[in-house]
Amino acid sequence: xxxxxxxxxxxxxxxxxxxxxxxxxxxxxVFSNLTTKYPGIRPHLFDPERKFRSFISIFLRDVNxxxxxxxxxxxxxxxxxLTVIASMAGG
Amino acid sequence: MGSGLTHxxxxxxxxxLLIPEVGLKGQExxxxxxxxxxxTGGLGSPVSSYLAAAGVGRIGxxxxxxxxxxxxxxxxxxxxxxxxxxxxxxxxxAMLDINQDIQVDTFEEQFTSENALRIANxxxxxxxxxxxFPTRYLSNDVCVLLGIPNIFGSVFRFDGQASVFYAKEGxxxxxxxxxxxxxxxxxxxxxxxxxxxxxxTIGTIQATEAIKLLLGIGSNLIGRLLLYDALEMTFxxxxxxxxxxxxxxxxxxxxxxxxxxxxxxxSSTRLDDMDLSDPHQTLMPEELSRKIEEKEIIFLLDxxxxxxxxxxxxxxxxxxxxxxxxxxxxxxxxxxxxVIFCKSGHRSRRALEILYSNGIRNAKYLKGGINEWARIIDxxxxxx
Numbered sequence: 001x002x003x004x005x006x007x008x009x010x011x012x013x014x015x016x017x018x019x020x021x022x023x024x025x026x027x028x029x030v031f032s033n034l035t036t037k038y039p040g041i042r043p044h045l046f047d048p049e050r051k052f053r054s055f056i057s058i059f060l061r062d063v064n065x066x067x068x069x070x071x072x073x074x075x076x077x078x079x080x081x082l083t084v085i086a087s088m089a090g091g
Numbered sequence: 092m093g094s095g096l097t098h099x100x101x102x103x104x105x106x107x108l109l110i111p112e113v114g115l116k117g118q119e120x121x122x123x124x125x126x127x128x129x130x131t132g133g134l135g136s137p138v139s140s141y142l143a144a145a146g147v148g149r150i151g152x153x154x155x156x157x158x159x160x161x162x163x164x165x166x167x168x169x170x171x172x173x174x175x176x177x178x179x180x181x182x183x184x185a186m187l188d189i190n191q192d193i194q195v196d197t198f199e200e201q202f203t204s205e206n207a208l209r210i211a212n213x214x215x216x217x218x219x220x221x222x223x224f225p226t227r228y229l230s231n232d233v234c235v236l237l238g239i240p241n242i243f244g245s246v247f248r249f250d251g252q253a254s255v256f257y258a259k260e261g262x263x264x265x266x267x268x269x270x271x272x273x274x275x276x277x278x279x280x281x282x283x284x285x286x287x288x289x290x291x292t293i294g295t296i297q298a299t300e301a302i303k304l305l306l307g308i309g310s311n312l313i314g315r316l317l318l319y320d321a322l323e324m325t326f327x328x329x330x331x332x333x334x335x336x337x338x339x340x341x342x343x344x345x346x347x348x349x350x351x352x353x354x355x356x357x358s359s360t361r362l363d364d365m366d367l368s369d370p371h372q373t374l375m376p377e378e379l380s381r382k383i384e385e386k387e388i389i390f391l392l393d394x395x396x397x398x399x400x401x402x403x404x405x406x407x408x409x410x411x412x413x414x415x416x417x418x419x420x421x422x423x424x425x426x427x428x429x430v431i432f433c434k435s436g437h438r439s440r441r442a443l444e445i446l447y448s449n450g451i452r453n454a455k456y457l458k459g460g461i462n463e464w465a466r467i468i469d470x471x472x473x474x475x
Contacts (some may be wrong), residue, residue, distance in 0.1 A: 008248040009277045012396075012414025018323065040417050044276065054270035055277070059329045067332055083329065085318065087268040088247040090280035091134040091222040091290065 007086045013041035028072040055087040124305045125149040127214040131182040133290030134220030136168035141298040143186035151196040154178040165287035204349040218242045224271040225352035231264035244293040251293040251319035258340035261313040266334035271356045374455040390427040394442045403472040432457035
């Protein structure tokens with residue numbers, strides 16, 4: 001199952017887990033399953049048009065999903081790692 | 092020889108002179124270089140210490156804060172004797188104690204659209220060690236407009252990020268994050284906490300990147316974002332690209348001057364249309380105290396994390412951590428007036444937004460949180 005890494009500011013919405021395994025064969029499917037399981041995280045990841053919010057970036061391995069040819073429809077392998085990055089300002 | 096170093100400097104920088112990538116030429120280059128550090132807090136502490144020690148000839152530091160006791164857990168350039176003192180004065184003294192041969196310029200003012208270009212104008216590099224979104228976007232835009240690199244670092248709890256944003260050669264901060272989160276959505280370190288050592292690690296990486304850029308050696312973080320997880324002890328890198336749609340460095344950029352960053356960060360993508368400046372949505376500690384004394388029926392809602400309850404509590408408050416609130420609204424008694432509180436007011440403001448967007452309007456939040464309650468009403472409680 002693909003692994004999703006969740007940044008600290010969003011961990012409260014996934015029962016304080018830093019990473020979790022979520023089923024899905026495309027990035028879209030993985031995130032759909034994630035937000036079904038943890039609805040509290042949905043408004044933090046997506047705007048009402050289901051687009052990722054502008055302070056969130058999603059990476060498949062080390063590539064931004066926006067830079068992938070198939071975007072959210074890109075296929076993910078069983079051992080793939082998705083990383084959610086939230087902008088944070090602490091210093 | 093034509094060396095720009097004194098005999099004492101040869102001795103001081105001996106360990107640099109021995110490295111072929113630095114050597115005498117490199118050390119002279121550092122002496123002729125200038126770096127502006129925005130913020131002398133957790134990140135600014137290691138950055139200013141190490142750049143001073145490394146012999147960067149002129150270092151500017153911008154900060155308008157004073158040193159507080161709660162800073163000392165991580166802001167290691169300041170000491171107990173500096174509490175109450177201006178941070179830039181405290182940092183300058185420490186930097187000159189490390190190395191009296193450098194010049195330290197202090198700017199004891201808030202870094203704003205009005206002064207940022209003037210302050211940053213004569214530096215080779217800017218290092219962003221600020222602690223809020225408006226200053227981060229301001230630092231980015233200043234660097235893009237002046238054509239200098241912005242060495243970025245940020246921290247939260249156990250997570251650190253670092254990169255070099257340099258629009259001439261790669262993406263800028265806005266390419267990665269076009270807009271900030273709605274105010275209050277992403278907690279600050281003051282609300283969410285930070286491992287004291289974490290900014291030490293990230294700030295040291297920022298200082299390393301600055302030295303390498305000044306010397307023109309090695310590979311740098313342009314086009315890469317470092318993600319450091321101190322809890323799992325992992326360092327990951329992701330690729331970041333220039334965004335052709337970027338409003339300040341993209342092909343059709345429409346930002347050509349500094350903007351109002353408070354407005355930009357305060358008003359963007361708010362989840363609800365409520366007006367947070369409305370005084371009817373806040374409750375002063377004195378007013379809450381009166382309500383409790385007069386046994387008014389209220390529903391006290393504490394949205395802090397469970398471990399914070401060990402520090403301080405208000406009697407009869409129901410604890411639902413902010414992150415769980417949307418799924419636990421049925422536990423609220425909406426027939427009573429709801430008074431929300433947290434540590435200092437930020438999370439409870441966010442909680443109020445959640446209640447409002449779910450149609451629950453008979454609610455207010457305690458201004459200043461339980462810390463203000465402790466200061467004004469119940470001094471037996473600690474302030475944290």
